[in-house]
Structure formats: structure tokens, C-alpha cells
Amino acid sequence: MAFAIEIKQLVKIYDNRVRALDGIDLEIKAGDIFALLGPNGAGKTTLMRILTTQLKPASGEAYIFGMDVVKKDSQVRKVIGYVPQEMSVWTDITGFENLLIYAKIYGLPQKSMKKVISEALESMGLSAVSNNLVKTYSGGMIRRLEIACAMLIKPRVLFLDEPTIGLDPSARKAVWEKLSAFKKEYGITIFFSTHNMEEADLYSDEIAIIDRGRTVKFGTPLELKRSIRREVIRFGLKNHDIGEEVLGRIRGLGFVSGVAVSNSVLDVIVEDAETALPDVMEVLRNKGISILRVSTTRPTLDDVFLKYAGAISTATGSIKEIRQTRERERKG
Ligand SMILES: Nc1ncnc2c1ncn2[C@@H]1O[C@H](COP(=O)(O)OP(=O)(O)O)[C@@H](O)[C@H]1O
Ligand SMILES: [Mg+2]
Numbered sequence: 632m633a634f635a636i637e638i639k640q641l642v643k644i645y646d647n648r649v650r651a652l653d654g655i656d657l658e659i660k661a662g663d664i665f666a667l668l669g670p671n672g673a674g675k676t677t678l679m680r681i682l683t684t685q686l687k688p689a690s691g692e693a694y695i696f697g698m699d700v701v702k703k704d705s706q707v708r709k710v711i712g713y714v715p716q717e718m719s720v721w722t723d724i725t726g727f728e729n730l731l732i733y734a735k736i737y738g739l740p741q742k743s744m745k746k747v748i749s750e751a752l753e754s755m756g757l758s759a760v761s762n763n764l765v766k767t768y769s770g771g772m773i774r775r776l777e778i779a780c781a782m783l784i785k786p787r788v789l790f791l792d793e794p795t796i797g798l799d800p801s802a803r804k805a806v807w808e809k810l811s812a813f814k815k816e817y818g819i820t821i822f823f824s825t826h827n828m829e830e831a832d833l834y835s836d837e838i839a840i841i842d843r844g845r846t847v848k849f850g851t852p853l854e855l856k857r858s859i860r861r862e863v864i865r866f867g868l869k870n871h872d873i874g875e876e877v878l879g880r881i882r883g884l885g886f887v888s889g890v891a892v893s894n895s896v897l898d899v900i901v902e903d904a905e906t907a908l909p910d911v912m913e914v915l916r917n918k919g920i921s922i923l924r925v926s927t928t929r930p931t932l933d934d935v936f937l938k939y940a941g942a943i944s945t946a947t948g949s950i951k952e953i954r955q956t957r958e959r960e961r962k963g
Contacts, residue, residue: 634694635661635788635820636682641691643677643844651677653844654691659822659837661696661787664814666835667824668932670940674844675824676716679792682822683713695788712781716792719777722766726757726776729765733780751779755809771802775809782813789813791823795830807834828932838932842940852932859930859938861888862904864911866897867924873897880914887911895923904929 636659643652651674659665667675680686682693684704693700695707720729730748739747752761755775765773774794781789789810795803811834813819825831831838832852840848840855848855878890881899886907889900901907904927915922 633661633696634658635663635696636665636822637692637694637697638678638682639692641678641681641693642689643674643681643686644689651844652681652688652691655841655844655846657839657846657849659820661820662814662818663836664810664821664834665823666831666838667822667841668826668828668831668838668936668940669824669841670826672843673841673940675841676792677844678841679713679790679822679824683711683790684708709784710787712784712786712789714774714777714781714789714791714794716796718773720765720773720780722773723764725762725764726752726768726779727761729776730780730783733783737784739783747783751782754782754813755779756805769802771798771805774798774802774806778806778809785817786819788820788822791821793825794823795825795827803830810834828936832932840936840939847939848935855935856930856932859934860902861930861934862901863928864899864901864904864908865924865926865928866899866911866915866922868895868897868915869921869923870895873920877914877918877920880918881911884910884914 636657638655638657641652641655642650644650653674655674655678667678669675677686681688682695682700684700684707687701695711698707698710700707721732727748730751731744734744734748749758749761752758755778757772757775757779760768760772765776768776778789778791778794795806798806807830810821814821823835835852837849837851838855839846848858850858873892878892881887881890884907886901886903887899888902889898891898891900899907899911901911908925908927912922912925
């Protein structure tokens, strides 16, 4: 298995006291879209800054395609692109001019520069506005321009820190359509951070939930949702009077972890609705209870997040810390 990113027991301490990363372990497969999900202050930006060679860890190791991010930092920088959370383009010049500046910073060869830039504009859907001033762009267009800049060197790994923060759902979708196309076309590995669960669920192959500098959960979106082991089967019933005896029988089915009845609605909480459904229906049928409707509710990533990170983070974290994080976010 070729890992694009390997992280071993990574620790980062700020000012000799803030343990921003507290022993992170992660392995990310080449070609995957990976979501780093965590509440504010969890350590997402810190981890991304270490992986992109901007910060040094206190201890532990991290590798990009086998290259140590501390010892081989200049080699690492040749294969990565980074889109920071804060704005990284100039707004008083055009999109094209921004790309030209980045192309020069990256030292792209002069003769292919124009071609590479127009390809980058094309792939991010910005050709038509390339000669307009960036200050006339929407938030989503600015994000796509920033991604186009980072993509100029055709990186093998693209890091995006909260790429769609502040974007509305349609702009977010447009950004991800372009990123997914990149993944398909170039097999690029994408590492992005977010505190938006829906975004992680929709667009990532694998997710790590981190909280207070530790990995609390890792897996595919489906695995994470399954790990909750809680689905609700809801029956709409014809006759309302469902007695204690029937409820007792359903509870007695072993795999049932809860039953609730209210008016003509019966909720049965199980680990896996699909396998549980026939047995529950049989109990109801045997008792002559007519079922009008059946639906099942599966856990969302919100449930997963709440279970693994939500409770911990809201219970701790001083006001001062929250203010500091906000302040930094405001400044970008
Ligand atoms: N430059 C810094 N100096 C001191 N503390 C910092 C600095 N940057 C981040 N922190 C602290 O490290 C922790 C993780 O921050 P950060 O990596 O920005 O989290 P996230 O990106 O998940 O919101 C927080 O407690 C934050 O207050
Ligand atoms: Mg951050």
C-alpha cells in the first residue's frame, strides 16, 4: 500500500504550554480525498502547517510520499500545493495576473507559462473572468482561483485548510466538482480540513476526527456512521393501542436497544435496521397489528461527531482559548 501521507506520534507544543497536537497517528492512501474533521482549536491548521513544512513538530514524524517533512522539506515542497484558510490572492489585479505572479514564484519555465496558466484557469472554470479584477469575483470564484494557483505546479498532494468556509452550498459544490475532476484526472491526493460534517460526508473517501490534538476516530464516512450502531425503525400503525405485552416482546428480541411508542408511531432502536426489520414485523403481525408505513433513520456524521468530539469540546476549552481562536480566524 502506497501512502501519500504518514504521520507518526506527532506532537506540537506552542509557547511551552499549549499541546496543539498530542500524538497524532494517520496514514492516508495515495489518490484519496481525505477530510480532517474537528472543532475549532482541535489542531487542524497546526497539523496542516507541519505537513506543509511551515512549522516544526516537537516530536514524532511525518512523511509525504516517504519524504520526511522536516529533513526533506525542500523536496516535500516540490510535490505539494497548499491553499491556506486566509485569502492568498491579490484583489486589485486580475485572476490571470495572480496566476502569473505565482507561476514566477514557482519558477515555471517561461515558454510554457501562458499555456499552463490558461489550463489552470480553464480547469477551475475561470477562463471567462480571467481578465477581471479579483475584487469583482464571488467568494467561490476566489477560492477556485486560489486552488488554480496552488495547482500550477501539478502537485501530488493538495492541502486545503477549510476550503469552503463562508461559501454557500452551491459555491461549495462548484469548488468540489472541480476538485473531484482533478482527482480523477491526475490521481492527486487531497487533504482538507473542515468543521462542516456534511462536506466531509459528501466529498471525502476517508475521515479522521480530531479533538484537542488527538485522533479520536478514523474511517470512511460509511464506517464512521456504522460505528454509531444505532438505527431507528419507525412504524406507522393502524390501531393505536399497542400494549405493554407487544412492547415487551419487541424488547425481548435481543438486538433491540430501545422502544418508544407515541400515538400511532412506534420507534424501534436497533444496530442494523435491515436485519432487524423482518423479526420486528413478525411480532407485530402475530399480534394482528396492521402496519401502514415503515421508514428507517440512519445516523448522520453529525451523530458521529457529537459522539466522539462534541461532548468533549463543549465541556472544556476556556473562554480565553475560544476568543484566541476566533481572533486568529478573523485575522485569517
Ligand atoms: N501560534 C500559536 N500560538 C499559540 N497557540 C496556538 C497557535 N496556533 C494555534 N494555537 C493553539 O493550538 C490549538 C490548535 O489550534 P489550530 O491548529 O489553529 O486548530 P484548528 O485549526 O483546528 O482550529 C488551539 O488551542 C490554539 O489556541
Ligand atoms: Mg484552523
